[in-house]
Amino acid sequence: MIKIVNIYKSFGDNEVLKGITTEFYKGKVNQVIGRSGSGKSVLLKLIVGLLKPTEGEIYYEDVNFLELSGKELRALRMKIGMLFQSSALFDSMTVEQNVSFPLDMFTNMTHKEKLNRVNYCLERVNLEKVNAKYPSEISGGMQKRVGIARAIVLEPEYLFCDEPNSGLDPKTALTIDELIRDITEEKNITTIVNTHDMNSVMEHGDNIVLLHHGQLAWRGHRSEVLASDNEVLQRFIFASPFLERLRKAALQQEKG
Amino acid sequence: MDFNILYHFGRYLMMINDAFSRPEKVRMYYKEMMRQMNDIGVGSLTIVALISVFIGAVTAIQFAYQLDSTLVPMYYIGYIVRDSTIIELAPTITCLVLAGKVGSNIASEIGGMRQKEHIDAMEIMGINTAAYLITPKVLAALVVIPLLVAIAAFVSVTGGYLAVVPSGFLSATDYIQGARSFFEPYNVTIMFVKSVVFAFLLTTVSAYQGYYVTGGSVELGKASTNAVVFSDILILLFDYVIALALT
Numbered sequence: 001m002i003k004i005v006n007i008y009k010s011f012g013d014n015e016v017l018k019g020i021t022t023e024f025y026k027g028k029v030n031q032v033i034g035r036s037g038s039g040k041s042v043l044l045k046l047i048v049g050l051l052k053p054t055e056g057e058i059y060y061e062d063v064n065f066l067e068l069s070g071k072e073l074r075a076l077r078m079k080i081g082m083l084f085q086s087s088a089l090f091d092s093m094t095v096e097q098n099v100s101f102p103l104d105m106f107t108n109m110t111h112k113e114k115l116n117r118v119n120y121c122l123e124r125v126n127l128e129k130v131n132a133k134y135p136s137e138i139s140g141g142m143q144k145r146v147g148i149a150r151a152i153v154l155e156p157e158y159l160f161c162d163e164p165n166s167g168l169d170p171k172t173a174l175t176i177d178e179l180i181r182d183i184t185e186e187k188n189i190t191t192i193v194n195t196h197d198m199n200s201v202m203e204h205g206d207n208i209v210l211l212h213h214g215q216l217a218w219r220g221h222r223s224e225v226l227a228s229d230n231e232v233l234q235r236f237i238f239a240s241p242f243l244e245r246l247r248k249a250a251l252q253q254e255k256g
Numbered sequence: 257m258d259f260n261i262l263y264h265f266g267r268y269l270m271m272i273n274d275a276f277s278r279p280e281k282v283r284m285y286y287k288e289m290m291r292q293m294n295d296i297g298v299g300s301l302t303i304v305a306l307i308s309v310f311i312g313a314v315t316a317i318q319f320a321y322q323l324d325s326t327l328v329p330m331y332y333i334g335y336i337v338r339d340s341t342i343i344e345l346a347p348t349i350t351c352l353v354l355a356g357k358v359g360s361n362i363a364s365e366i367g368g369m370r371q372k373e374h375i376d377a378m379e380i381m382g383i384n385t386a387a388y389l390i391t392p393k394v395l396a397a398l399v400v401i402p403l404l405v406a407i408a409a410f411v412s413v414t415g416g417y418l419a420v421v422p423s424g425f426l427s428a429t430d431y432i433q434g435a436r437s438f439f440e441p442y443n444v445t446i447m448f449v450k451s452v453v454f455a456f457l458l459t460t461v462s463a464y465q466g467y468y469v470t471g472g473s474v475e476l477g478k479a480s481t482n483a484v485v486f487s488d489i490l491i492l493l494f495d496y497v498i499a500l501a502l503t
Contacts, residue, residue, distance in 0.1 A: 048380050077382035088373040102381050
């Protein structure tokens, strides 16, 4: 479990996050949603330690993340996997080398053991026969899957995904979402997904955190979204008149 | 770029401190260092040799012209080419050229990794990115650049020979006699001290420019330019300091 307490973050005079307190649960797909500029990415960067909060505390289980020494921080980070919006695969390395990179850096496995582990992870994300390809030779969806394979290769306890669906067609996006969900449940890890993909929210949001102008606007399960009377949530999720009509129809169907 | 010398100097020192902390896995750093030695050393050999041969040739021709009809013996041309090359031209010109070639390459490579979130990805994996990305480059440069400078010195003296002997300014015997006269081994020490200091400066300054790059392609271009400009300025400044200190 990850808990953040009263987090503030400012860049100069610009206060991006204003006192956010929330929890992200183990074995669940925790989603942070919100409009562009609402502070989702900043929050994720604070949680993984790429930025430091102006004020507040971040707990991984009972450990205060912000009080860790450099050595302890690196040890904790080995338990973290992250999928970047851009996948962040190393261009000059093949898919196999990309996935194997954390193993090369942090384990003393033999080449054969590493290869087995890499192949297992690639199979887990439904990728085969791509070991020798470079990131530029595979599609965006495949790059995301390689990113996931690299993120899980060290068997992390925490998985972070920054907009995993951006730039993907709806079908591929769904596949990536299902993959993230399956891995989360299978390995019982704490997963936090930054997204503004409404399909993803309505299908997989176990614990949804809505940010609005840097503040926590709503929190709940996907089953509570339709019936919620939170205006910010409704304006965000059902942004278009078409989706609003769908929502009303769905509510009527539920009542009927 | 906001130009606050103390801010940049402090951040540069912090980066160096991180870069030279204990590596996660020595074997990975060794592999990367070998790759960098190949890129910096073998990759720069042609340009360094080309420039050196012309520097030697021009120096020899210019001095042959200057010494013509004077009482100074003509074999001094070999001596002058050798010493000016060893003390000044080989280390300084080679490193100025390498600041352009290697420095801009280091800044764009690391800056590109910063922009594509590769550095963030490594940080999250728990890798000390300053150490992994910068140390192998610096160590490779510290080994390879002095070797390049030594080759540059040899090629330059040979260039002087090729310029003045076949053209008839000087006989081969005179040039070789000059090149072997008044040899002071301490000058070679100065050459290596300069090349080590310049190698450190050009790699770390360029890495600094790339490591902290923000923004997009325009900023990356600026970082690459700054890497060359600041490396060149510091090389010239330290050339002066070393000359004061060691001669």
